Amino acid sequence: MRLLDYMERIGIDAAALAASVELSFDRISALDPEHTLPAMHYSRLYKAAAVKMQAMEQRLPWGAGLGSEAFELMCHCMIGGRTLRDALLLAQRLDALLYPLNGYRMRLLEEPGSDTAKLSYDIDISRATEALIPEDWDRGDSGIAAARASGLLVWHSLCGWLIGQALTAAELRIEAPLVNRDYHESLARTINGPVYFDAEENTCSFDRELLDHRVVHTPESLNDFLKNSVYHVIAMGRVTTSTSAAIKSLISIDLPSGMPSFADVASMLYMSESSLRRRLQNEETSYQAIKDEVRCQVAIDKLLHEDARVADLAEFLGFTEPSSFVRSFKNWTGYTPKSYKDKVQALGST
Secondary structure: OHHHHHHHHOOOOHHHHHHHOOOOHHHHHOOOOOOOOOHHHHHHHHHHHHHHHHHOOOOOOOHHHOOOHHHHHHHHHHOOOOEHHHHHHHHHHHHHHHHHHHOEEEEEEEOOOOOEEEEEEEEOHHHHHHHHOOOOOOOOOHHHHHHHHHHHHHHHHHHHHHHOOOOOOOEEEOOOOOOOHHHHHHHHHHHOOOEEOOOOOOEEEEEHHHHHOEOOOOHHHHHHHHHOHHHHHHHHOOOOOOHHHHHHHHHHHOHHHOOOOHHHHHHHOOOOHHHHHHHHHHOOOOHHHHHHHHHHHHHHHHHHHOOOOHHHHHHHOOOOOHHHHHHHHHHHHOOOHHHHHHHHHOOOOO
């Protein structure tokens, strides 16, 4: 996998890094180069890599510092904003202070009379070149394009998470040459909008009216987000909206006390029930599907990391019988809880 190869190239023991998150370097290395690790595994590995690079005082040139302490501090700063505009202006102030250290920053650009707002993501390539492309890698523009584009993608996802809604009329302009057609199409699918390379600016544009939308999250839901921030951003990058992500966050917090009603969720998102229903229909999902996804993810997490018993999981997730939970889990994943656990642990350390 390219992340592990990159760690080796910059002098970090990739095998030890994988072992630190209970993954087997040998087994991962034996996979087909095109094989994609499960998001849960990749996010743990990425987070560990970010922490290791930070400890070595290596700059994180990708993803706007995702996974770093600076990123977490910025998120805590933003959650105090009432609107998206407030949150972004707070982040802009912090980024300006940290720019001499990190070499990257976000700026909010609003032109009077325009219906469009822009987030500009700047990265000091002259300071980041060696981190982007180690000496023994093939040189080229792909590292620079990935650094600039990944920063914009993280901001696109984070803004959507904050307001519980995808950034409509989104558009990326990337100040780097086109890498390849597949990468271009992947970016376009992620933002559900056009992407332009060889641009004179590095920006993400969206409907300006979204800046006035309320921040729907709380310090409590932010803490949940930050526990698996890399995973959440990866997951948001695989869908064209984040309304569902906001709902997942909200209901996950209250899961031990029971699922909130649809009316409660609409109220928490500052929407009418009809508006929320239409939005979920546009996303080709439903509240029931979201509830099932949350329960599936919680079940997987507790099954793998807490060694939870099936009976306990069934009770925690609101099933009347363990057999009902097992049937639902098999519908969600294609496996029984035991066979799923055995399958995933096969990738882990021996």
